[in-house]
Amino acid sequence: MGQKGGRDAREKCDFLLREKQAINVVLRRQTEAEDHKYKVPLRVSIIVVRLLLKTDLPFRGNDESVNSENRGLYIEVLKSIRETSEDIFNNTLENAPKNNQLICPKIQKELVQCFAQEVLLSIRQEIGQDVFALLVDESSDVSKKEQMAIVLRYVDSLGFVKERFIGVVHVKDTSSLTLKNTLNEVLTSNKLSFSQIRGQL
Incomplete structure (x- = not known):
């Protein structure tokens, strides 16, 4: 070549x-x-x-x-x-x-869930390793399913008392063991611990 x-x-x-x-x-x-x-x-x-x-x-x-x-x-x-x-x-x-x-409604719900995750993350970061009180109430929804509402009460870094709703969870019954296990799952999924609780209402 x-x-x-x-x-x-x-x-x-x-x-x-x-x-x-x-x-x-x-x-x-x-x-x-x-x-x-x-x-x-x-x-x-x-x-x-x-x-x-x-x-x-x-x-x-x-x-x-x-x-x-x-x-x-x-x-x-x-x-x-x-x-x-x-x-x-x-x-x-x-x-x-x-x-x-x-x-579509599914997309709207997914966007709302993304916001909910961000809000829960900011609450977790605000609490950090500090203590909090737990406010729990249970009731039935319109379909007669048992549910439990969970609110955290804590003092922020500026000394203000805050109450933050973190969710409603369906439970199969209202026995103390079921409620305790469900609370443990919710706290664990939010990287919080029973050892941080200083009061229950």
């Missing part, structure tokens, strides 16, 4: 490398665009969930169909926010891919 053959081979190699690079660049651009299309509705949904949780407002409406006048606060607030930006408008509700609208 002469000089000309070597030059041709190098040119072909350079061409292939440039082509691969071009494919990588195109794929990266495509991925960034897809990420953007996903992140916009997620970001807006998080804003709506934060607002509704902060103001203790309900999410769902009686009729969430497309033709309904009032589809529930979650969707109505989302519709209002999307009017503020063309980018948000183009990537939310009916303009988002059908599997990425983030409006």
Whole structure:
């Protein structure tokens, strides 16, 4: 193979490398665009969930169909926010891919659960290794299932007494052993311990 053959081979190699690079660049651009299309509705949904949780407002409406006048606060607030930006408008509700609208009740519940986990984490961090009192009440829900509400009372680093609701847990019965085991599971899952309890109400 002469000089000309070597030059041709190098040119072909350079061409292939440039082509691969071009494919990588195109794929990266495509991925960034897809990420953007996903992140916009997620970001807006998080804003709506934060607002509704902060103001203790309900999410769902009686009729969430497309033709309904009032589809529930979650969707109505989302519709209002999307009017503020063309980018948000183009990537939310009916303009988002059908599997990425983030409006189904399951998605709404998952977003609320994410917020709940963050709140529980901040409570755990605030308590740290300090002590707390436990407030527990049990009752039946509308389906006659036994449930237990759990509240922690503690003093924060500034000396203020705080009471924080950490959850409602269904229990199979209200025997002391069942309640103790359920409390232990809740405390353990929140990285708290019975040894930190200094009072029970």
